[in-house]
Amino acid sequence: MMKAPHFTRRKLLTAAPSLALLTGIGGTALAAPEGLTSETLLMSRQGKGPRIVICGGGWGGLSAARHLREELPEAEIIVLERNPIFWSCPMSNKWLIDVVDTAFLTHDLLRPAQKWGYSLVQCEVTNIDRAAKTVHTSKGKVDYDFLILAGGIRNAYEAWFGEDQKAAEYTRQNFGSAYIPNAEHLALKNKIHNFKGGTIVMTLPPPPHRCPPSPYERACVMAWHFKVNNIPAKIIILDPKPKIAPIGAGYQAAFDELYPDIITHVPNAKVKEVDPYNKRIMTEAGDFDFDDAIFMPPHQASDMVWYADLIGKGEDGRPTGWADMDPRFFTARGDDSVYIIGDSMGAISPHFGHYPKSGHVANYIGRIVARNIGQRVRDEDVVAELPDNLCYMLVNGDPQEAISVEFTYAVGQDGLVHQTQFDIDVRTPDLMAEDLVWVDGMFNDFLR
Structure with missing residues (x-):
């Protein structure tokens, strides 16, 4: 096996983010033969460039793979993904009521691998040995020079x-x-489509969690379906937060004006106990019986971050549940050969905590990390960049009307990242149209 090359990190710089969309070249997709174990060598080294292994083929992982090919034409880029197809969680609430169809959300993973020139292995990550710089999978082990965790x-x-x-x-x-x-x-x-009536309880995870405004959107699209189909349903949103956020005024208006007899929002409803067998949930805001439920438990970083022993610890010494990482360069603390991107990322700033755990941010950080790795391999200054975030949320099915939230980021005089939030609370069809343009641009970046 070729010895892993040594890479140095030069002076770290900060700069405004780039939004350039890059191009790539053709590649391969791999199928592992039968009989492999987690200790079998999955792939021998190819070529003279560095080997970059990406665990996770979602919004962040595929974005990193696609842009790494442009940054490092000689690199060997390997994506490890357990799912046979790409399924987009962004836009999936619209799919629940057939605003978009299944073909809109699902994409062939082989096509971008072939187009952009990286290898794709369908497998489960089972362990990560950072000392040996090796990822163990259900189809064998693979070594790396750089590792990106995007699970x-x-x-x-x-x-x-x-x-x-x-x-x-x-x-x-x-x-x-x-x-x-x-x-x-x-x-x-x-x-949703088979529900005949009754009470549906929906819990929200405590912050931080994936796509903060999306549970409210889900409640709205469900309520719209029940309303237009004359289904006698009640939706109780059990929110651990003291108020609706983000886009609080926009969602409250939708609840009050469109679905006053269907949606009830209960703040400060931190879950104390769940009895799924007897259909009862106990919270700090009261106890609730239900006919059906959508239970969103607390979210944490993906299993692979735990396998890599990269979970941070709080002041009390207990695990935070999220990656322990450099907030500007997205590398693991104490191991700068490992990057964490997407929803597994840890806190960024004491001013606001985490970046929103969204597809937009995952895509943006994937592109930033690709540029940073390229800079390191070329022995250039590594430039710390900032993302932005944009989310559109459907609140009415006919006419199709959405609200929106934007986040921008800047480094303040204190040297820390600051967040500015813009809620667009007035629901309009124009925002729904913008949503479709936004997601089309995203898919064109890393999937098509």
Whole structure:
């Protein structure tokens, strides 16, 4: 095996982010033969360039892979992804009520790999040995020079059920959150379209969690479906926060003006106990019985970050649940050969905490990290860049009207990152049209 090259990091600089969309070249997709174990060598070294392994083929991982090819034409880029297809969580709430169809959300993972020139392996990441710079998978092990962890989130059901895995699995199967690409999305859509009436309870995870405004959007699209189909349904949103956020005024107007008899928002409703068998939930805002539910447990960084022993610790010494990382360069603290991008990222600034855990941010950070790795390999100054964020949320199905939130970031005089938030609370069809333009541009960047 070729010895891994040595890379140096030169002076670190800060700059405004670049929005340039880059081009790439053709590549390959790999299928592993039968009989491989987690200790089998999955791939021998190819060429003279550095090997960059990306764990996770979502919005962040595929963005990094696509832009790394432009930055480093000689690099060997390998994406490890467990799912056979790409499923977009952004826009999936619209799919629940058929505003977009399944073909809009699903994409062939092989096409971008072939177009942009990286290797794709469908497998499960089972362990990460940072000392040996090796990723262990269900199809063998692969070594790396740089590692990008882009696995998204995990559902932390143990916060509710401790070691009672039976209760956690029963809850997932019957009241799944549908916030990670898997069968839960289809189960939720079937639940909505087959619901005959009664009370649906929806929990929100405590912050930070994936796509902060999207649970409210989900409640709105469900309420619209129930309203137009004359289904006698009630939706109770159990929110651990003291108020609706973000886009609070816009959502409150939608609840009050469009769905006053359907949606009830309950603030300060931190979950104390869940009894999925008897359909009862206890919160700090009261106890609630339900006919059906969408239970979103607390979110944490993906399993692979835990495998890599890169979870941060709070002042109390307990795990934060999120990656311990440099907030400007997205490298793991103490191991700058590892990058964390997307929803697994840890806190960025004491002024606002985390970047929004959104597809937009994951795509943007993937592009930034690709440029930073390119700079390091070329022995150039590494430039710290800032992302932005943009989210559109559908609140009415006919006419199709959306609200929106934008975030911008800048480094203040204190040397820390500051966040500015712009809520667009007035629902309009124009914002829904902008949403479709936005997602089309995103898909063109890293999927098509």
